[in-house]
Amino acid sequence: MxxxxxxxxxxxxxxxxxxxxxxxxxxxxxxxxxxxxxxxxxxxxxxxxxxxxxxxxxxxxxxxxxxxxxxxxEDKKLQAKYELQNLSSVVRSPASEDSLDLSGVFFEKGKKYFNNQDYDKAIGEFNKLLDKYPLSQHVVESHFFIAESYFLKKDFRNSLTQIDSMVTLFPQHELTGFILLRMGQISEFNNQTEEASEIYKTVFKNFKNDDLKKQARKLAQSVEYK
CATH class of the missing domain: 1.20.5 (Single alpha-helices involved in coiled-coils or other helix-helix interfaces)
Structure with missing residues:
Protein backbone atom coordinates (compact mmCIF):
# COMPACT_ATOMS: atom_id res chain seq x y z
CA MET A 1 0.00 0.00 0.00
CA GLU A 74 12.12 80.66 -70.68
CA ASP A 75 14.27 81.52 -73.69
CA LYS A 76 17.81 80.19 -73.13
CA LYS A 77 19.41 83.15 -74.90
CA LEU A 78 17.41 85.60 -72.85
CA GLN A 79 18.25 83.64 -69.72
CA ALA A 80 21.98 83.84 -70.47
CA LYS A 81 21.67 87.57 -71.15
CA TYR A 82 19.71 88.00 -67.92
CA GLU A 83 22.43 86.23 -65.91
CA LEU A 84 25.18 88.34 -67.50
CA GLN A 85 23.26 91.52 -66.72
CA ASN A 86 22.94 90.49 -63.09
CA LEU A 87 26.66 89.72 -62.94
CA SER A 88 27.61 93.04 -64.49
CA SER A 89 25.35 94.92 -62.08
CA VAL A 90 27.20 93.35 -59.16
CA VAL A 91 30.70 93.95 -60.53
CA ARG A 92 30.09 97.44 -61.88
CA SER A 93 30.14 100.31 -59.38
CA PRO A 94 28.66 103.71 -60.11
CA ALA A 95 31.17 106.15 -61.56
CA SER A 96 30.46 108.95 -59.13
CA GLU A 97 32.78 111.13 -57.14
CA ASP A 98 31.54 109.64 -53.89
CA SER A 99 32.48 106.11 -54.94
CA LEU A 100 35.98 107.07 -56.15
CA ASP A 101 38.91 107.87 -53.92
CA LEU A 102 40.05 111.28 -55.15
CA SER A 103 42.05 112.02 -52.03
CA GLY A 104 45.27 111.78 -54.04
CA VAL A 105 44.11 114.66 -56.25
CA PHE A 106 43.52 116.93 -53.26
CA PHE A 107 46.81 115.84 -51.71
CA GLU A 108 48.88 116.62 -54.80
CA LYS A 109 47.18 120.01 -55.23
CA GLY A 110 47.85 120.78 -51.58
CA LYS A 111 51.52 119.87 -51.91
CA LYS A 112 51.83 121.99 -55.03
CA TYR A 113 50.43 125.02 -53.21
CA PHE A 114 52.68 124.26 -50.24
CA ASN A 115 55.84 124.08 -52.37
CA ASN A 116 54.84 127.38 -53.98
CA GLN A 117 54.49 128.85 -50.47
CA ASP A 118 50.80 129.49 -51.02
CA TYR A 119 50.00 128.18 -47.57
CA ASP A 120 46.38 129.31 -47.37
CA LYS A 121 45.41 127.38 -50.50
CA ALA A 122 47.47 124.42 -49.35
CA ILE A 123 45.59 124.36 -46.04
CA GLY A 124 42.30 124.55 -47.94
CA GLU A 125 43.12 121.53 -50.12
CA PHE A 126 44.32 119.42 -47.21
CA ASN A 127 41.21 120.28 -45.20
CA LYS A 128 39.02 119.23 -48.15
CA LEU A 129 40.83 115.91 -48.18
CA LEU A 130 40.25 115.37 -44.46
CA ASP A 131 36.55 116.28 -44.77
CA LYS A 132 35.80 114.11 -47.80
CA TYR A 133 38.16 111.19 -47.20
CA PRO A 134 38.79 110.76 -43.46
CA LEU A 135 40.10 107.22 -44.07
CA SER A 136 42.52 108.16 -46.84
CA GLN A 137 46.13 107.01 -46.74
CA HIS A 138 47.12 110.70 -46.93
CA VAL A 139 45.39 111.73 -43.70
CA VAL A 140 48.51 111.84 -41.49
CA GLU A 141 50.52 113.76 -44.09
CA SER A 142 47.65 116.20 -44.57
CA HIS A 143 47.58 116.96 -40.85
CA PHE A 144 51.35 117.42 -40.96
CA PHE A 145 51.27 119.85 -43.89
CA ILE A 146 48.46 121.87 -42.31
CA ALA A 147 50.42 122.24 -39.08
CA GLU A 148 53.59 123.06 -41.01
CA SER A 149 51.77 125.60 -43.17
CA TYR A 150 50.46 127.40 -40.10
CA PHE A 151 53.96 127.33 -38.58
CA LEU A 152 55.54 128.85 -41.68
CA LYS A 153 52.81 131.49 -41.69
CA LYS A 154 53.79 132.17 -38.06
CA ASP A 155 50.23 131.36 -37.05
CA PHE A 156 51.47 129.47 -34.02
CA ARG A 157 48.08 129.14 -32.33
CA ASN A 158 46.53 127.15 -35.20
CA SER A 159 49.76 125.25 -35.69
CA LEU A 160 49.70 124.09 -32.07
CA THR A 161 46.06 123.04 -32.47
CA GLN A 162 47.00 120.81 -35.40
CA ILE A 163 50.03 119.45 -33.56
CA ASP A 164 47.82 118.56 -30.61
CA SER A 165 45.45 116.69 -32.97
CA MET A 166 48.34 114.69 -34.41
CA VAL A 167 49.61 113.76 -30.94
CA THR A 168 46.10 112.59 -30.03
CA LEU A 169 45.32 110.72 -33.26
CA PHE A 170 48.75 109.43 -34.33
CA PRO A 171 51.02 109.38 -31.26
CA GLN A 172 53.46 106.80 -32.68
CA HIS A 173 53.74 108.12 -36.23
CA GLU A 174 57.14 109.57 -37.14
CA LEU A 175 55.53 112.64 -38.73
CA THR A 176 54.09 113.39 -35.30
CA GLY A 177 57.65 113.33 -34.00
CA PHE A 178 58.80 115.78 -36.68
CA ILE A 179 55.92 118.16 -36.04
CA LEU A 180 56.66 118.02 -32.30
CA LEU A 181 60.00 119.60 -33.13
CA ARG A 182 57.98 122.56 -34.40
CA MET A 183 56.20 122.66 -31.05
CA GLY A 184 59.59 122.89 -29.38
CA GLN A 185 60.60 125.74 -31.67
CA ILE A 186 57.35 127.57 -30.90
CA SER A 187 58.22 127.22 -27.20
CA GLU A 188 61.63 128.71 -27.95
CA PHE A 189 60.03 131.66 -29.76
CA ASN A 190 57.99 132.25 -26.61
CA ASN A 191 61.18 132.08 -24.49
CA GLN A 192 60.06 128.83 -22.90
CA THR A 193 63.44 127.12 -23.23
CA GLU A 194 62.91 124.52 -20.51
CA GLU A 195 59.65 123.38 -22.10
CA ALA A 196 61.33 123.28 -25.52
CA SER A 197 64.18 121.18 -24.11
CA GLU A 198 61.74 118.68 -22.61
CA ILE A 199 59.91 118.36 -25.93
CA TYR A 200 63.14 117.65 -27.81
CA LYS A 201 64.24 115.06 -25.23
CA THR A 202 60.81 113.39 -25.38
CA VAL A 203 61.02 113.10 -29.16
CA PHE A 204 64.54 111.68 -28.91
CA LYS A 205 63.49 109.02 -26.39
CA ASN A 206 60.18 107.93 -27.94
CA PHE A 207 60.77 107.82 -31.69
CA LYS A 208 63.01 105.43 -33.62
CA ASN A 209 63.61 107.37 -36.85
CA ASP A 210 67.36 108.12 -36.98
CA ASP A 211 67.01 111.45 -38.78
CA LEU A 212 64.33 112.54 -36.32
CA LYS A 213 66.49 111.57 -33.34
CA LYS A 214 69.46 113.49 -34.75
CA GLN A 215 67.40 116.64 -35.22
CA ALA A 216 65.89 116.32 -31.74
CA ARG A 217 69.35 115.92 -30.15
CA LYS A 218 70.75 118.86 -32.11
CA LEU A 219 67.86 121.11 -31.09
CA ALA A 220 68.10 119.98 -27.47
CA GLN A 221 71.81 120.79 -27.40
CA SER A 222 71.21 124.21 -28.97
CA VAL A 223 68.72 125.05 -26.21
CA GLU A 224 71.21 124.02 -23.50
CA TYR A 225 73.87 126.37 -24.87
CA LYS A 226 71.54 129.37 -24.77
Missing part, protein backbone atom coordinates in the same frame (compact mmCIF):
# COMPACT_ATOMS: atom_id res chain seq x y z
CA UNK A 2 2.85 2.30 0.87
CA UNK A 3 4.52 1.57 -2.45
CA UNK A 4 1.37 2.52 -4.32
CA UNK A 5 1.12 5.84 -2.45
CA UNK A 6 4.75 6.66 -3.13
CA UNK A 7 4.30 5.85 -6.81
CA UNK A 8 1.23 8.08 -6.93
CA UNK A 9 3.10 10.94 -5.30
CA UNK A 10 6.02 10.65 -7.74
CA UNK A 11 3.58 10.52 -10.63
CA UNK A 12 1.83 13.72 -9.46
CA UNK A 13 5.12 15.53 -8.98
CA UNK A 14 6.29 14.53 -12.45
CA UNK A 15 3.02 15.65 -13.97
CA UNK A 16 3.24 18.97 -12.13
CA UNK A 17 6.80 19.56 -13.31
CA UNK A 18 5.78 18.78 -16.87
CA UNK A 19 2.85 21.17 -16.75
CA UNK A 20 5.02 23.92 -15.31
CA UNK A 21 7.65 23.35 -17.99
CA UNK A 22 5.05 23.48 -20.73
CA UNK A 23 3.58 26.64 -19.25
CA UNK A 24 6.99 28.27 -19.05
CA UNK A 25 7.68 27.39 -22.69
CA UNK A 26 4.27 28.70 -23.67
CA UNK A 27 4.77 31.99 -21.82
CA UNK A 28 8.32 32.41 -23.16
CA UNK A 29 7.12 31.85 -26.70
CA UNK A 30 4.41 34.45 -26.51
CA UNK A 31 6.64 36.94 -24.67
CA UNK A 32 9.31 36.63 -27.37
CA UNK A 33 6.68 36.96 -30.03
CA UNK A 34 5.32 40.10 -28.36
CA UNK A 35 8.81 41.70 -28.28
CA UNK A 36 9.28 40.85 -31.94
CA UNK A 37 5.99 42.52 -32.79
CA UNK A 38 7.02 45.66 -30.86
CA UNK A 39 10.30 45.85 -32.78
CA UNK A 40 8.48 45.35 -36.07
CA UNK A 41 6.02 48.13 -35.24
CA UNK A 42 8.89 50.47 -34.35
CA UNK A 43 10.63 49.77 -37.66
CA UNK A 44 7.41 50.36 -39.57
CA UNK A 45 7.04 53.77 -37.88
CA UNK A 46 10.60 54.68 -38.91
CA UNK A 47 9.92 53.67 -42.51
CA UNK A 48 6.76 55.78 -42.57
CA UNK A 49 8.66 58.73 -41.13
CA UNK A 50 11.38 58.44 -43.78
CA UNK A 51 8.73 58.26 -46.53
CA UNK A 52 7.12 61.44 -45.17
CA UNK A 53 10.47 63.26 -45.05
CA UNK A 54 11.31 62.22 -48.60
CA UNK A 55 7.90 63.38 -49.80
CA UNK A 56 8.39 66.73 -48.06
CA UNK A 57 11.84 67.23 -49.63
CA UNK A 58 10.46 66.34 -53.03
CA UNK A 59 7.67 68.89 -52.63
CA UNK A 60 10.10 71.58 -51.51
CA UNK A 61 12.37 70.87 -54.49
CA UNK A 62 9.48 71.16 -56.93
CA UNK A 63 8.34 74.39 -55.28
CA UNK A 64 11.86 75.84 -55.55
CA UNK A 65 12.09 74.84 -59.23
CA UNK A 66 8.78 76.53 -59.95
CA UNK A 67 9.93 79.70 -58.18
CA UNK A 68 13.14 79.82 -60.22
CA UNK A 69 11.22 79.14 -63.42
CA UNK A 70 8.98 82.14 -62.71
CA UNK A 71 11.96 84.44 -62.19
CA UNK A 72 14.12 83.39 -65.13
CA UNK A 73 12.98 83.82 -68.76
Missing amino acids: KNQNAFFIVFCLSLTVGILGAYASFVGYFNGHEQYELKLAHLQKQVEKEKFNNSLLSYQLKDFQQTVAQVLP
Whole structure:
Protein backbone atom coordinates (compact mmCIF):
# COMPACT_ATOMS: atom_id res chain seq x y z
CA MET A 1 0.00 0.00 0.00
CA LYS A 2 2.85 2.30 0.87
CA ASN A 3 4.52 1.57 -2.45
CA GLN A 4 1.37 2.52 -4.32
CA ASN A 5 1.12 5.84 -2.45
CA ALA A 6 4.75 6.66 -3.13
CA PHE A 7 4.30 5.85 -6.81
CA PHE A 8 1.23 8.08 -6.93
CA ILE A 9 3.10 10.94 -5.30
CA VAL A 10 6.02 10.65 -7.74
CA PHE A 11 3.58 10.52 -10.63
CA CYS A 12 1.83 13.72 -9.46
CA LEU A 13 5.12 15.53 -8.98
CA SER A 14 6.29 14.53 -12.45
CA LEU A 15 3.02 15.65 -13.97
CA THR A 16 3.24 18.97 -12.13
CA VAL A 17 6.80 19.56 -13.31
CA GLY A 18 5.78 18.78 -16.87
CA ILE A 19 2.85 21.17 -16.75
CA LEU A 20 5.02 23.92 -15.31
CA GLY A 21 7.65 23.35 -17.99
CA ALA A 22 5.05 23.48 -20.73
CA TYR A 23 3.58 26.64 -19.25
CA ALA A 24 6.99 28.27 -19.05
CA SER A 25 7.68 27.39 -22.69
CA PHE A 26 4.27 28.70 -23.67
CA VAL A 27 4.77 31.99 -21.82
CA GLY A 28 8.32 32.41 -23.16
CA TYR A 29 7.12 31.85 -26.70
CA PHE A 30 4.41 34.45 -26.51
CA ASN A 31 6.64 36.94 -24.67
CA GLY A 32 9.31 36.63 -27.37
CA HIS A 33 6.68 36.96 -30.03
CA GLU A 34 5.32 40.10 -28.36
CA GLN A 35 8.81 41.70 -28.28
CA TYR A 36 9.28 40.85 -31.94
CA GLU A 37 5.99 42.52 -32.79
CA LEU A 38 7.02 45.66 -30.86
CA LYS A 39 10.30 45.85 -32.78
CA LEU A 40 8.48 45.35 -36.07
CA ALA A 41 6.02 48.13 -35.24
CA HIS A 42 8.89 50.47 -34.35
CA LEU A 43 10.63 49.77 -37.66
CA GLN A 44 7.41 50.36 -39.57
CA LYS A 45 7.04 53.77 -37.88
CA GLN A 46 10.60 54.68 -38.91
CA VAL A 47 9.92 53.67 -42.51
CA GLU A 48 6.76 55.78 -42.57
CA LYS A 49 8.66 58.73 -41.13
CA GLU A 50 11.38 58.44 -43.78
CA LYS A 51 8.73 58.26 -46.53
CA PHE A 52 7.12 61.44 -45.17
CA ASN A 53 10.47 63.26 -45.05
CA ASN A 54 11.31 62.22 -48.60
CA SER A 55 7.90 63.38 -49.80
CA LEU A 56 8.39 66.73 -48.06
CA LEU A 57 11.84 67.23 -49.63
CA SER A 58 10.46 66.34 -53.03
CA TYR A 59 7.67 68.89 -52.63
CA GLN A 60 10.10 71.58 -51.51
CA LEU A 61 12.37 70.87 -54.49
CA LYS A 62 9.48 71.16 -56.93
CA ASP A 63 8.34 74.39 -55.28
CA PHE A 64 11.86 75.84 -55.55
CA GLN A 65 12.09 74.84 -59.23
CA GLN A 66 8.78 76.53 -59.95
CA THR A 67 9.93 79.70 -58.18
CA VAL A 68 13.14 79.82 -60.22
CA ALA A 69 11.22 79.14 -63.42
CA GLN A 70 8.98 82.14 -62.71
CA VAL A 71 11.96 84.44 -62.19
CA LEU A 72 14.12 83.39 -65.13
CA PRO A 73 12.98 83.82 -68.76
CA GLU A 74 12.12 80.66 -70.68
CA ASP A 75 14.27 81.52 -73.69
CA LYS A 76 17.81 80.19 -73.13
CA LYS A 77 19.41 83.15 -74.90
CA LEU A 78 17.41 85.60 -72.85
CA GLN A 79 18.25 83.64 -69.72
CA ALA A 80 21.98 83.84 -70.47
CA LYS A 81 21.67 87.57 -71.15
CA TYR A 82 19.71 88.00 -67.92
CA GLU A 83 22.43 86.23 -65.91
CA LEU A 84 25.18 88.34 -67.50
CA GLN A 85 23.26 91.52 -66.72
CA ASN A 86 22.94 90.49 -63.09
CA LEU A 87 26.66 89.72 -62.94
CA SER A 88 27.61 93.04 -64.49
CA SER A 89 25.35 94.92 -62.08
CA VAL A 90 27.20 93.35 -59.16
CA VAL A 91 30.70 93.95 -60.53
CA ARG A 92 30.09 97.44 -61.88
CA SER A 93 30.14 100.31 -59.38
CA PRO A 94 28.66 103.71 -60.11
CA ALA A 95 31.17 106.15 -61.56
CA SER A 96 30.46 108.95 -59.13
CA GLU A 97 32.78 111.13 -57.14
CA ASP A 98 31.54 109.64 -53.89
CA SER A 99 32.48 106.11 -54.94
CA LEU A 100 35.98 107.07 -56.15
CA ASP A 101 38.91 107.87 -53.92
CA LEU A 102 40.05 111.28 -55.15
CA SER A 103 42.05 112.02 -52.03
CA GLY A 104 45.27 111.78 -54.04
CA VAL A 105 44.11 114.66 -56.25
CA PHE A 106 43.52 116.93 -53.26
CA PHE A 107 46.81 115.84 -51.71
CA GLU A 108 48.88 116.62 -54.80
CA LYS A 109 47.18 120.01 -55.23
CA GLY A 110 47.85 120.78 -51.58
CA LYS A 111 51.52 119.87 -51.91
CA LYS A 112 51.83 121.99 -55.03
CA TYR A 113 50.43 125.02 -53.21
CA PHE A 114 52.68 124.26 -50.24
CA ASN A 115 55.84 124.08 -52.37
CA ASN A 116 54.84 127.38 -53.98
CA GLN A 117 54.49 128.85 -50.47
CA ASP A 118 50.80 129.49 -51.02
CA TYR A 119 50.00 128.18 -47.57
CA ASP A 120 46.38 129.31 -47.37
CA LYS A 121 45.41 127.38 -50.50
CA ALA A 122 47.47 124.42 -49.35
CA ILE A 123 45.59 124.36 -46.04
CA GLY A 124 42.30 124.55 -47.94
CA GLU A 125 43.12 121.53 -50.12
CA PHE A 126 44.32 119.42 -47.21
CA ASN A 127 41.21 120.28 -45.20
CA LYS A 128 39.02 119.23 -48.15
CA LEU A 129 40.83 115.91 -48.18
CA LEU A 130 40.25 115.37 -44.46
CA ASP A 131 36.55 116.28 -44.77
CA LYS A 132 35.80 114.11 -47.80
CA TYR A 133 38.16 111.19 -47.20
CA PRO A 134 38.79 110.76 -43.46
CA LEU A 135 40.10 107.22 -44.07
CA SER A 136 42.52 108.16 -46.84
CA GLN A 137 46.13 107.01 -46.74
CA HIS A 138 47.12 110.70 -46.93
CA VAL A 139 45.39 111.73 -43.70
CA VAL A 140 48.51 111.84 -41.49
CA GLU A 141 50.52 113.76 -44.09
CA SER A 142 47.65 116.20 -44.57
CA HIS A 143 47.58 116.96 -40.85
CA PHE A 144 51.35 117.42 -40.96
CA PHE A 145 51.27 119.85 -43.89
CA ILE A 146 48.46 121.87 -42.31
CA ALA A 147 50.42 122.24 -39.08
CA GLU A 148 53.59 123.06 -41.01
CA SER A 149 51.77 125.60 -43.17
CA TYR A 150 50.46 127.40 -40.10
CA PHE A 151 53.96 127.33 -38.58
CA LEU A 152 55.54 128.85 -41.68
CA LYS A 153 52.81 131.49 -41.69
CA LYS A 154 53.79 132.17 -38.06
CA ASP A 155 50.23 131.36 -37.05
CA PHE A 156 51.47 129.47 -34.02
CA ARG A 157 48.08 129.14 -32.33
CA ASN A 158 46.53 127.15 -35.20
CA SER A 159 49.76 125.25 -35.69
CA LEU A 160 49.70 124.09 -32.07
CA THR A 161 46.06 123.04 -32.47
CA GLN A 162 47.00 120.81 -35.40
CA ILE A 163 50.03 119.45 -33.56
CA ASP A 164 47.82 118.56 -30.61
CA SER A 165 45.45 116.69 -32.97
CA MET A 166 48.34 114.69 -34.41
CA VAL A 167 49.61 113.76 -30.94
CA THR A 168 46.10 112.59 -30.03
CA LEU A 169 45.32 110.72 -33.26
CA PHE A 170 48.75 109.43 -34.33
CA PRO A 171 51.02 109.38 -31.26
CA GLN A 172 53.46 106.80 -32.68
CA HIS A 173 53.74 108.12 -36.23
CA GLU A 174 57.14 109.57 -37.14
CA LEU A 175 55.53 112.64 -38.73
CA THR A 176 54.09 113.39 -35.30
CA GLY A 177 57.65 113.33 -34.00
CA PHE A 178 58.80 115.78 -36.68
CA ILE A 179 55.92 118.16 -36.04
CA LEU A 180 56.66 118.02 -32.30
CA LEU A 181 60.00 119.60 -33.13
CA ARG A 182 57.98 122.56 -34.40
CA MET A 183 56.20 122.66 -31.05
CA GLY A 184 59.59 122.89 -29.38
CA GLN A 185 60.60 125.74 -31.67
CA ILE A 186 57.35 127.57 -30.90
CA SER A 187 58.22 127.22 -27.20
CA GLU A 188 61.63 128.71 -27.95
CA PHE A 189 60.03 131.66 -29.76
CA ASN A 190 57.99 132.25 -26.61
CA ASN A 191 61.18 132.08 -24.49
CA GLN A 192 60.06 128.83 -22.90
CA THR A 193 63.44 127.12 -23.23
CA GLU A 194 62.91 124.52 -20.51
CA GLU A 195 59.65 123.38 -22.10
CA ALA A 196 61.33 123.28 -25.52
CA SER A 197 64.18 121.18 -24.11
CA GLU A 198 61.74 118.68 -22.61
CA ILE A 199 59.91 118.36 -25.93
CA TYR A 200 63.14 117.65 -27.81
CA LYS A 201 64.24 115.06 -25.23
CA THR A 202 60.81 113.39 -25.38
CA VAL A 203 61.02 113.10 -29.16
CA PHE A 204 64.54 111.68 -28.91
CA LYS A 205 63.49 109.02 -26.39
CA ASN A 206 60.18 107.93 -27.94
CA PHE A 207 60.77 107.82 -31.69
CA LYS A 208 63.01 105.43 -33.62
CA ASN A 209 63.61 107.37 -36.85
CA ASP A 210 67.36 108.12 -36.98
CA ASP A 211 67.01 111.45 -38.78
CA LEU A 212 64.33 112.54 -36.32
CA LYS A 213 66.49 111.57 -33.34
CA LYS A 214 69.46 113.49 -34.75
CA GLN A 215 67.40 116.64 -35.22
CA ALA A 216 65.89 116.32 -31.74
CA ARG A 217 69.35 115.92 -30.15
CA LYS A 218 70.75 118.86 -32.11
CA LEU A 219 67.86 121.11 -31.09
CA ALA A 220 68.10 119.98 -27.47
CA GLN A 221 71.81 120.79 -27.40
CA SER A 222 71.21 124.21 -28.97
CA VAL A 223 68.72 125.05 -26.21
CA GLU A 224 71.21 124.02 -23.50
CA TYR A 225 73.87 126.37 -24.87
CA LYS A 226 71.54 129.37 -24.77
